[in-house]
Amino acid sequence: MADRNDAHSHDAQRKSPSASRRNFLQALAGAGAAISFSSRIANAQQGEIGYWAKDLSDAQLTNMFSTILKIRWYERTLVDKMLTDSNYRGYNHFYVGQEAVATGVCAALKNTGGVMEADLIYSTHRPSGHAIAKGTDIKKMAAEYDFRATGLNKGYAGEMHISDKSIGFMGADGMIGPGPVIATGSAFAIRARGSKQVVVNFGGDGTYATPHFHSAMNNAALLKLPFIYVIENNLYHQYAHYSWSCPMKDIAEAAGTYGVPGVVVDGQDVMQVYNAAKTAVERARAGQGPTLIEAKTYRYYNHWGAPGAKPGELGAFGYDPLAISSFRPEREVREWMTRDPVDICRNTLIGWKVIDATKATAMEAAIKQEVLDAVAWADKQPFCKPEDGLKNVFVEGSVAARQFG
């Protein structure tokens, strides 16, 4: 990560936070550090997005950085665990590299109050970032990843199916396609009962090819549902480049077909993601219907597990034995890692004088420890009882054991 020396104090930024943030933005733009996309969608929309993030309180901004760090260290800890601890049974579809997307979107949502009050999110099979950004208990999530009886879903879910209804985290989905359709159903119910909640569906670039993408966008537009489809375009669906499933450079272009706003954002920059999400959420709450947000981002690890990764090192490099064709070159991985969402957020907050380098480093150390403690707690949790597998098929009772003849 980049050096974070900073001469400014907290006192200085308190005097004039928005002025100094604006100056910092200008500096960023001047230095060419702000990422721009040549898409006409991005150009058309970014001027209308507004820059809501600069008006957030210091606490809110710090919280966003904290969330990004939590996702990063939760996953890095599990990568190392997968690589070094033979007793660990969990598997992961890692989200590292994409932290700013979940964080920026969830920062624009209401994350308390259960399904009747919280904004709802539907996740993917790469769910830990979404779960942490929504506010899931990391200890219980770590226990679930290792199939423990006291895990978030009592050992029934595993990584690909975790959910936490209490905060509106409707669940990870192992399947590519159906999620957004189900999410629009929640949005329909919300609109019918007159609630101001909104529903966000996270989906990868691979979801574009599914019939469910069209179904969700079309019906959400027809019924003006409070629905936001966030495409995390990390360039690869499973092992194939997104150009194999989408003929356009920007998937957000599809939004125009449905008369819905389509926005392309830099998914490495949490502030850009937040601004787009905030605009979409306000539009949805006001009854103006859905938005399609495409966040350009990148995953540092392979499709699943940690092939090519080394303990203690960020990212995975080299050939994945499951990938035969059209898989990412190592140079591409390294290039994306130079625009790391942790660094971008940290540098922005330091530039805005919300935190200084010392505070950022201290936050990082504290969060590393919090994650290590959570995983250590999970390691001590009890295993599931075999016969409990017959429970929870229906609300009451258990089904018959049929394996004994």
Added chain:
Amino acid sequence: MARKSFMYSVLEAVQYEMRQDKNMIWIFELTPPVASNPGRPVINLETEFGRLRVANTGIDENWMAGCVLGAGLAGSKALTYIPYQGACMPFQMIQNHAGKLRSMTGGDAAMPVVFIMEMTGQTAGFAGQHSDYEIDTYYAHIPGVKTVIPSTPADAKGMMASAIRDPDPVVFLYAAGLRELVEEVPDEQYLTPLNKAVVRTTGSDLTIVSSGAGMPDVLDATEKLQKAGMKVEAIDLRCLKPMDTETLVKSVQKTKRLLTFDQSYYTLCPGAEVIARVAENVDGAKYKRIAFPDAPPPAAPEMFNWMRPNADHIIAAAKRLVS
């Protein structure tokens, strides 16, 4: 003749047919048609036949199934490989279109197509959506499609060759749990019928019937039971539809005891159909069925492995039936 893996054997059959028939196509997502075997040339249909004939697509199993169906209607042989995540996504396309078009057209429509459905129920820990065992009877229930489920590399090669040459749609169920199986498989192309079960061991005390991913446990249990003195007739169904009633009935007429074993869900598992057909034709026999409980596969290995039927369950049930 050489020792070959399951998928190598399947792709060898496909490669041979694609070389003979320049119109034949293959559509896939995620799982490239590539297999290697020690000492043999790598089979890579994608590089050998090019993107015009072998296409990697976006994630849309519905399109994949519809595409090969349309290709078949237009007069080309076509195959698609649906990976385990999507094994039921194209269900409606096969149920309401592939299964009905020949009948609906008064016999005119020919669909020389193969839907390869990967089933990965053997994997503990994948949980819910990636661990299902049940799709064998889902597809076997559809009129108008043949549903086959080979359990050995040699059968897989012969049945794939037959499936491609069959003028009707064939659902070729590939139990991914058999991926590591290796055996002697002939190099030349040969045809294994799509309507015949096979008797793996002969015996007069008890008939055990299974298919696909269930067969390794059955063969393991049978060997142990034979050593303990029980004469077991183990039958591998191979074809769920059409089902070879004759072989089943002939065996149980002799043994008067039938044990079915499935990695499928208990209700309406293949064994249920086997028992029904035998019961219609054999008097005075005893029956027992082992299958996965009617529950979604839970994530925790403790729960999943306890629920999954295994060779010990077969041995215990066999002893109860024969005692």
